[in-house]
Amino acid sequence: MIRYALRCDADHGFEAWFGTSADYDDQAARGLVECPVCGSRAIGKQIMAPAVAGTRKSGTAPDPARLQGMMMQMAREVRSHVEQNFDYVGDAFAREARDIHEGRSEKREIYGEATPAEVRKLKEDGVPCAPLPPPPPDPAKLN
Template sequence: MIRYALTCDHDHGFETWFASSADYDAQVERGLVECPVCGSVQVRKQIMAPAVSGVRKAAAPDMAKMQTLMMQAAREVRAHVEQNFDYVGDAFAREARDIHEGRSEKREIYGEATPAEVKKLKDDGVPCAPLPAAPPDPAKLN
C-alpha cells in the first residue's frame, strides 16, 4: 500500500491510500480520485518526505477491518441523512439552488442529480456533496 498526499485544483489537501503507483495513475486517469472537500477530480500528488522505518517493522494494516469500519461509517452517514434530511428526488439540483438563493425554505435535503447538474451547482457556489452509496448488508456477503 502507498499513501499519497494529494491536492485538488482548488488547493484542498487530502491523503489517500493506493495498492500501487500504477493503481493511483489508473484511478486518476479514469476520474475516480475525488477531492473529499469539493468533489474535484483534478488532483495531483504533493511532495512528501519518504517514510523511513526504524529497526521494527510496523504491522500491516488490517484491510478487512478497515473495510468493515468504512462500510459501517458509510451506513451510518446514509442512515443519518435519510432520517434527518428531506428527500427531493430528481429535483435536487433545482431545490438546492432555490435554497441557496433564498427562494425556498432553508433545510437539509438529499436526492438525485446528474454529474452535469452537480458540476453546475459547484461552479455556482452551491454547496453539495455525494451521499455514500448504501453498502451491502454484511449478513448477505459471502
C-alpha cells in the first residue's frame, strides 16, 4: 500500500491510499480520483517524505537453544494434556473418530494411531483430526 498527499486544482489538500503507484496513475487517468471537498478530478500529487522503516535493532537476537527448549516444553505439555484428558483408542482411532463425527458414538475427545491413508481419508471426509506432537526427547539425555 502507498499513501499519497494529493491536492486538487481548487487547492484542497487530502490523502489517499493506493495498492501501488501504478494504481494511482491508472485511477487518476480514468478520472476516478476526486477531491473529497469539492469533487474536482483535476488532482496532483504533493511532495511528501517517504515513510521508511528504520533498521535499528531492538534488543538482542533470540537464543536458538532457549527457543528450542521452549518449543520442546510446549510439545511435552500439549502431549501430556491430551494423554491425561482424552480417551486413548489405539489403532481404532480412524474408525472411532468417524463414528463420533457421524453421531454413531458418544461425543468425546480421543487420541490414538492412524495410518497416513486413514488420516487423509478422514480429512477428505471432513472429520477433524490433527497429529499429536511426538514425545520430545528427555532433556537430561540431550547432548
